[in-house]
Amino acid sequence: xxxxxxxxxxxxxxxxxxxxxxxxxxxxxxxxxxxxxxxxxxxxxxxxxxxxxxxxxxxxxxxxxxxxxxxxxxx
Amino acid sequence: xxxxxxxxxxxxxxxxxxxxxxxxxxxxxxxxxxxxxxxxxxxxxxxxxxxxxxxxxxxxxxxxxxxxxxxxxxxxxxxxxxxxxxxxxxxxxxxxxxxxxxxxxxxxxxxxxxxxxxxxxxxxxxxxxxxxxxxxxxxxxxxxxxxxxxxxxxxxxxxxxxxxxxxxxxxxxxxxxxxxxxxxxxxxxxxxxxxxxxxxxxxxxxxxxxxxxxxxxxxxxxxxxxxxxxxxxxxxxxxxxxxxxxxxxxxxxxxxxxxxxxxxxxxxxxxxxxxxxxxxxxxxxxxxxxxxxxxxxxxxxxxxxxxxxxxxxxxxxxxxxxxxxxxxxxxxxxxxxxxxxxxxxxxxxxxxxxxxx
Amino acid sequence: xxxxxxxxxxxxxxxxxxxxxxxxxxxxxxxxxxxxxxxxxxxxxxxxxxxxxxxxxxxxxxxxxxxxxxxxxxxxxxxxxxxxxxxxxxxxxxxxxxxxxxxxxxxxxxxxxxxxxxxxxxxxxxxxxxxxxxxxxxxxxxxxxxxxxxxxxxxxxxxxxxxxxxxxxxxxxxxxxxxxxxxxxxxxxxxxxxxxxxxxxxxxxxxxxxxxxxxxxxxxxxxxxxxxxxxxxxxxxxxxxxxxxxxxxxxxxxxxxxxxxxxxxxxxxxxxxxxxxxxxxxxxxxxxxxxxxxxxxxxxxxxxxxxxxxxxxxxxxxxxxxxxxxxxxxxxxxx
Ligand code: SF4
Numbered sequence: 001x002x003x004x005x006x007x008x009x010x011x012x013x014x015x016x017x018x019x020x021x022x023x024x025x026x027x028x029x030x031x032x033x034x035x036x037x038x039x040x041x042x043x044x045x046x047x048x049x050x051x052x053x054x055x056x057x058x059x060x061x062x063x064x065x066x067x068x069x070x071x072x073x074x075x
Numbered sequence: 076x077x078x079x080x081x082x083x084x085x086x087x088x089x090x091x092x093x094x095x096x097x098x099x100x101x102x103x104x105x106x107x108x109x110x111x112x113x114x115x116x117x118x119x120x121x122x123x124x125x126x127x128x129x130x131x132x133x134x135x136x137x138x139x140x141x142x143x144x145x146x147x148x149x150x151x152x153x154x155x156x157x158x159x160x161x162x163x164x165x166x167x168x169x170x171x172x173x174x175x176x177x178x179x180x181x182x183x184x185x186x187x188x189x190x191x192x193x194x195x196x197x198x199x200x201x202x203x204x205x206x207x208x209x210x211x212x213x214x215x216x217x218x219x220x221x222x223x224x225x226x227x228x229x230x231x232x233x234x235x236x237x238x239x240x241x242x243x244x245x246x247x248x249x250x251x252x253x254x255x256x257x258x259x260x261x262x263x264x265x266x267x268x269x270x271x272x273x274x275x276x277x278x279x280x281x282x283x284x285x286x287x288x289x290x291x292x293x294x295x296x297x298x299x300x301x302x303x304x305x306x307x308x309x310x311x312x313x314x315x316x317x318x319x320x321x322x323x324x325x326x327x328x329x330x331x332x333x334x335x336x337x338x339x340x341x342x343x344x345x346x347x348x349x350x351x352x353x354x355x356x357x358x359x360x361x362x363x364x365x366x367x368x369x370x371x372x373x374x375x376x377x378x379x380x381x382x383x384x385x386x387x388x389x390x391x392x393x394x395x396x397x398x399x400x401x402x403x404x405x406x407x408x409x410x411x412x413x414x415x416x417x418x419x420x421x422x423x424x425x426x427x428x429x430x431x432x
Numbered sequence: 433x434x435x436x437x438x439x440x441x442x443x444x445x446x447x448x449x450x451x452x453x454x455x456x457x458x459x460x461x462x463x464x465x466x467x468x469x470x471x472x473x474x475x476x477x478x479x480x481x482x483x484x485x486x487x488x489x490x491x492x493x494x495x496x497x498x499x500x501x502x503x504x505x506x507x508x509x510x511x512x513x514x515x516x517x518x519x520x521x522x523x524x525x526x527x528x529x530x531x532x533x534x535x536x537x538x539x540x541x542x543x544x545x546x547x548x549x550x551x552x553x554x555x556x557x558x559x560x561x562x563x564x565x566x567x568x569x570x571x572x573x574x575x576x577x578x579x580x581x582x583x584x585x586x587x588x589x590x591x592x593x594x595x596x597x598x599x600x601x602x603x604x605x606x607x608x609x610x611x612x613x614x615x616x617x618x619x620x621x622x623x624x625x626x627x628x629x630x631x632x633x634x635x636x637x638x639x640x641x642x643x644x645x646x647x648x649x650x651x652x653x654x655x656x657x658x659x660x661x662x663x664x665x666x667x668x669x670x671x672x673x674x675x676x677x678x679x680x681x682x683x684x685x686x687x688x689x690x691x692x693x694x695x696x697x698x699x700x701x702x703x704x705x706x707x708x709x710x711x712x713x714x715x716x717x718x719x720x721x722x723x724x725x726x727x728x729x730x731x732x733x734x735x736x737x738x739x740x741x742x743x744x745x746x747x748x749x750x751x752x753x754x755x756x757x758x759x760x761x762x763x764x765x766x767x
Contacts (some may be wrong), residue, residue: 002105002107002210002211002213002214002263002265002266003107003265004213004264004265004268004321026187027190028188029188029190029217029220031220031329032216032220032327032329032330033327033329034329043265043268043321045213045214045217045265046160046187046188046189046210046214046217047187047188047189047190047191047217048188048216048217048220050213050216050265050268050269050327050330051268051321051322051327053320053321054320057320060319060320061292061294061295064298064317064319065080065084065294065298068084068087068298068301069080069083072087
């Protein structure tokens with residue numbers, strides 16, 4: 001129901017920031033994630049950062065898969 | 076993702092499904108999930124006992140014709156600029172669509188963000204700039220914050236036509252629907268980032284329906300389905316988060332606060348489902364100066380849903396698109412009859428694109 | 433002379449004459465244009481001739497990687513090229529909006545001259561009209577092109593795709609449209625991307641001279657790769673299957689597409705060709721294409737199969753979906 005695209009914060013200017021979407025740059029609002037810092041990642045929807053995320057999505061996926069497979073092997 | 080993990084996950088689902096007593100129905104509420112499930116061809120690869128049905132989580136699809144007619148009427152007024160997300164351009168009202176109005180010379184502009192709409196208002200002080208607010212809890216905070224800014228900057232020519240909806244009330248309504256036997260919810264990922272997974276508590280407690288908040292990768296969805304099956308077999312309905320890299324139990328507290336400040340809950344009509352109590356968001360008193368409903372007057376007594384379209388039953392998961400007599404015949408993405416075929420993530424469009432049965 | 437276009441420039445009077453003499457003729461000069469007759473006399477060989485015409489309307493008319501002038505030459509040259517023809521002569525018609533800066537007009541003329549030279553075509557006739565302010569977007573250009581078939585035995589047609597044929601694209605998909613969107617007011621994003629706008633005739637001629645058996649050729653402009661493939665599949669009554677992982681796409685185009693919810697295969701290109709050819713010639717064709725700077729990212733992206741006009745795409749994760757004919761311009765969306 002809502003596209004959420006990861007982006008990296010490049011520069012912060014008050015309530016706004018320049019975010020890098022893998023080569024595309026655009027101003028976004030960071031009012032919903034005020035603690036975010038330069039070089040950190042967030043999920044962007046309609047020009048607003050809605051949540052901070054970790055850089056490596058793929059790593060996270062690997063981690064939970066490992067967990068779930070281990071769990072089932074033991075059980 | 077690597078094929079090995081995906082095979083393994085299907086295998087786990089298979090093993091777990093053997094323990095099921097009956098056929099079960101899992102509902103993916105969110106349109107992005109519907110799209111992803113179709114794209115990965117998950118439906119056809121699940122064991123026969125596990126049935127996925129699609130729910131009312133596409134904002135374009137649930138907006139009733141009468142509301143589309145309102146924005147079309149506003150576009151006819153003098154000195155108005157309509158701003159909207161691209162999603163709404165082609166959605167048919169009773170007689171027309173925003174795209175058609177634009178072709179006829181009305182000033183209608185597609186924006187990526189409500190901030191851009193506010194910019195347009197600042198640049199055109201002699202025009203009334205109306206932003207069409209559609210979406211769920213993910214999108215509403217962005218409009219709320221934009222309005223806060225408009226207020227701070229004392230902008231007088233910016234208005235919102237708020238069709239925002241909240242997702243929990245229809246989920247409760249679906250739990251109570253006797254025609255539907257729901258055994259689990261695939262809860263939307265990005266709405267939950269704002270609201271937190273806590274909002275689903277009522278579904279597990281009161282209606283005993285397992286809820287898992289799930290991400291949008293193939294492995295996310297399969298892992299989530301596996302988690303749901305386990306809950307069903309253990310007969311312990313609870314709220315779980317699979318999409319931990321984005322969603323927390325509490326959600327984004329800042330967003331929740333601003334939503335409360337700028338909006339109030341109202342009864343709202345969902346296309347095909349009907350009116351649901353306290354399921355819509357209108358501007359609160361404090362922000363009523365920005366409310367397009369109060370600034371413009373309309374007469375939409377002519378509003379009528381398209382004949383024969385069964386979007387309502389599709390949105391409730393009662394029928395699959397293929398069971399609609401118009402599907403693929405009179406209704407295609409090239410010539411859509413209902414909103415479920417217009418929206419890029421509408422259930423009918425997803426089934427069509429991925430050739431699902 | 434004033435530094436903007438006025439209605440007088442379109443009046444047919446002295447000022448109009450000046451515009452033609454001082455600018456248009458200056459840049460496009462060749463024997464056929466010299467005397468400014470009502471028409472140009474051109475040499476036509478006994479070969480089969482190809483004629484085409486196209487009009488160009490674009491906002492903004494200067495964009496990263498090109499301008500409307502370059503576009504108007506490339507578009508018509510590439511249409512002739514797609515027919516297997518060698519482009520020889522062009523005519524051009526300008527519709528100028530009152531208020532257009534003369535300096536901008538000159539920039540556009542220069543760019544047309546340069547592109548025509550690169551493609552080896554002559555501009556032999558032209559026309560200029562001026563419309564009142566706010567009745568146009570600065571400048572519109574129409575170009576008509578004349579060319580001759582390079583190899584008369586080659587039957588290139590949208591009807592000729594056959595099961596087993598290979599589908600080649602001559603480079604990255606979608607650069608043009610994303611570059612234009614970036615430069616347009618409204619979406620407010622920046623990115624390192626340029627339009628691919630380029631004349632393809634020299635590169636394609638090498639294929640034909642090397643006896644590559646091309647069955648269909650089309651440049652995927654508006655409607656993109658998906659539009660062209662659907663047209664071919666329907667006209668030739670075959671299915672076309674393409675592979676997502678084989679598609680050459682710049683990462684910026686992927687990023688822009690995911691940000692705004694676009695399908696990259698619907699995006700317009702202005703310097704790419706889709707070539708459908710006998711599978712035995714595919715590798716050789718690729719080698720020739722990749723030697724050219726304009727074709728260095730050429731790739732085999734799929735195959736034709738027996739069927740009834742459906743285009744399918746195999747996704748990276750192994751799923752199969754129908755690739756529809758695009759409707760119209762894509763709009764950024766939130767869901
Ligand atoms: S196929 Fe078309 S008419 Fe039928 S329910 Fe879907 S959108 Fe409505």
